[in-house]
Amino acid sequence: MSSPLESPTTVSPPSGKNTLTVTDNRTGKTYEIAITNETCKALDFRPIKENPSDFGTMIYDPGYYNTAVCKSQITYIDGDQGILEYRGYSIEDLAANSSFVEVAYLLIFGSLPSSNQLNLWNSKIMNHTFIHENLIQLMKSFRYDAHPMGMLISSMSAMSTFYPEANPALKGADIYKNKALMNKQIFRILGKLPTIAACAYRHRIGRPYNNPTNTLSYTENFLYMLDRLSETNYKPHPVLTRALDKLFIIHADHELNCSTATMRQIASTLVDPYSAVAGAASALYGPLHGGANEAVLRMLEQIGSVENIPSFLEAVKQKKQRLMGFGHRVYKSYDPRAKILKEVTQEVFALLGKNPLMEIATELERHALTDRYFIDRQLYPNVDFYSGIIYKTMGFPTDMFPVLFSIPRAAGWLAHWVEELSDADLRIFRPRQIYLGKRGEKYIPLENRVSPQNELSSYASGMSSRRQVSDNDETNAIPKTANGSKSMLSQSIESTFGN
Numbered sequence: 001m002s003s004p005l006e007s008p009t010t011v012s013p014p015s016g017k018n019t020l021t022v023t024d025n026r027t028g029k030t031y032e033i034a035i036t037n038e039t040c041k042a043l044d045f046r047p048i049k050e051n052p053s054d055f056g057t058m059i060y061d062p063g064y065y066n067t068a069v070c071k072s073q074i075t076y077i078d079g080d081q082g083i084l085e086y087r088g089y090s091i092e093d094l095a096a097n098s099s100f101v102e103v104a105y106l107l108i109f110g111s112l113p114s115s116n117q118l119n120l121w122n123s124k125i126m127n128h129t130f131i132h133e134n135l136i137q138l139m140k141s142f143r144y145d146a147h148p149m150g151m152l153i154s155s156m157s158a159m160s161t162f163y164p165e166a167n168p169a170l171k172g173a174d175i176y177k178n179k180a181l182m183n184k185q186i187f188r189i190l191g192k193l194p195t196i197a198a199c200a201y202r203h204r205i206g207r208p209y210n211n212p213t214n215t216l217s218y219t220e221n222f223l224y225m226l227d228r229l230s231e232t233n234y235k236p237h238p239v240l241t242r243a244l245d246k247l248f249i250i251h252a253d254h255e256l257n258c259s260t261a262t263m264r265q266i267a268s269t270l271v272d273p274y275s276a277v278a279g280a281a282s283a284l285y286g287p288l289h290g291g292a293n294e295a296v297l298r299m300l301e302q303i304g305s306v307e308n309i310p311s312f313l314e315a316v317k318q319k320k321q322r323l324m325g326f327g328h329r330v331y332k333s334y335d336p337r338a339k340i341l342k343e344v345t346q347e348v349f350a351l352l353g354k355n356p357l358m359e360i361a362t363e364l365e366r367h368a369l370t371d372r373y374f375i376d377r378q379l380y381p382n383v384d385f386y387s388g389i390i391y392k393t394m395g396f397p398t399d400m401f402p403v404l405f406s407i408p409r410a411a412g413w414l415a416h417w418v419e420e421l422s423d424a425d426l427r428i429f430r431p432r433q434i435y436l437g438k439r440g441e442k443y444i445p446l447e448n449r450v451s452p453q454n455e456l457s458s459y460a461s462g463m464s465s466r467r468q469v470s471d472n473d474e475t476n477a478i479p480k481t482a483n484g485s486k487s488m489l490s491q492s493i494e495s496t497f498g499n
């Protein structure tokens with residue numbers, strides 16, 4: 001097995017110059033390309049051409065395995081050593097000593113706040129926790145069983161319509177040169193996101209939405225909005241508040257993960273931050289990203305008991321299954337966040353009792369960490385391996401997991417938004433493609449086209465088929481397939497029952 005990050009050529013002895021010499025064997029020409037911060041500019045490869053009329057050489061990198069799209073000073077990761085730092089502070093120190101709100105300040109403004117700055121920052125966020133009554137009505141119009149992540153994404157997107165003064169489409173592309181306006185949107189997004197998340201949760205379980213209480217801490221208030229019934233002074237348990245705070249800290253940023261790259265991509269158009277956060281949250285919703293901890297739980301439930309672990313791992317090795325919560329694009333050693341979470345697991349278990357899935361998870365981890373297949377591929381537990389078990393033990397339904405990820409990750413998304421908009425190198429994201437399709441096709445008039453059977457023409461739901469075989473002229477006027485013929489299913493129904 002060869003890693004895509006392995007160098008294909010041997011490295012020559014250092015010449016003392018920070019350049020790369022490239023010889024194009026098609027032409028025999030040699031090019032010297034600058035190396036800065038271990039990086040070459042992709043555009044420096046463009047002049048390498050066989051013929052003057054050629055487009056020039058591009059870099060092919062599906063999934064951005066080895067492509068830097070920005071310079072950043074927010075989060076440092078050393079995937080081989082298992083190091084994660086926000087603005088130079090280790091994740092272990094921050095999880096042990098900080099609150100999530102303090103970490104959000106650190107990520108966005110670049111340094112730890114003074115006591116006064118923290119108080120002001122906290123009160124600004126907590127004073128923006130109420131959501132507009134129209135937004136509440138919008139949330140209430142969702143179906144009773146709507147996935148809370150769908151509600152969160154739609155509500156965040158809807159928020160862009162509530163603040164016209166914050167919309168560059170209405171007020172001008174450069175409005176965010178005004179830092180006060182930028183900060184106000186940050187207060188709103190960080191303040192209102194837990195309220196939206198709590199409303200989505202209460203909607204799902206059929207209970208009235210709770211108003212926020214800004215005398216509580218950020219995570220306390222969130223748990224309060226989830227759980228308060230009729231109590232006048234409901235206060236969540238401090239162990240759970242602190243556990244959630246730690247979970248929020250370790251999830252707050254992770255440099256250019258898929259959702260943060262999405263945030264930067266969308267924000268590069270200078271759209272309003274609500275639309276950009278809604279898009280980033282959509283990226284986070286996928287099972288290979290924020291949905292992975294939900295998938296871990298389903299996997300543990302499917303394994304069912306410790307005896308089934310060897311056969312499950314065999315299926316993984318035969319690529320019939322994926323070991324969810326293992327492997328990471330960046331970490332090629334133990335994810336430092338998973339280590340912190342293993343401790344949080346014990347704190348939550350001490351209060352609420354041990355989750356039976358933990359035994360399977362621990363054994364699964366032990367087996368995988370001593371198995372050649374996983375060792376060779378540098379597959380270790382990632383943050384999602386334990387977060388799902390903690391959330392489940394804390395009583396969260398699995399569909400809330402990506403929501404619980406989105407709330408803290410919004411701090412990271414916003415830190416990248418702020419950094420990106422002040423970056424002199426900012427350009428609208430516009431990758432290139434390698435076009436391998438047809439060229440110069442001759443247009444065929446509709447009546448002369450013969451189309452082969454495809455997915456569209458063979459599809460018909462049971463209801464459509466029933467309607468299509470009816471005698472109703474209007475129903476029959478609806479084209480049945482792309483080429484106007486009856487679908488295979490309706491043809492087979494007709495041949496069985498007659499037209």
Ligand SMILES: CC(C)(COP(=O)(O)OP(=O)(O)OC[C@H]1O[C@@H](n2cnc3c(N)ncnc32)[C@H](O)[C@@H]1OP(=O)(O)O)[C@@H](O)C(=O)NCCC(=O)NCCS
Nearest residue numbers: 001288289292316322323324325326327328329377382384
């Ligand atoms: C996170 C993830 C998407 C990273 O993928 P990636 O960087 O593209 O890694 P690759 O798909 O190139 O994997 C390299 C090799 O390891 C294997 N591999 C990677 N993750 C694996 C997993 N979780 N289970 C089994 N095999 C895995 C791949 O099959 C591949 O094997 P091969 O060389 O024999 O083809 C991937 O590890 C994964 O799907 N993990 C499970 C989902 C998860 O936990 N996501 C949360 C991330 S925080």
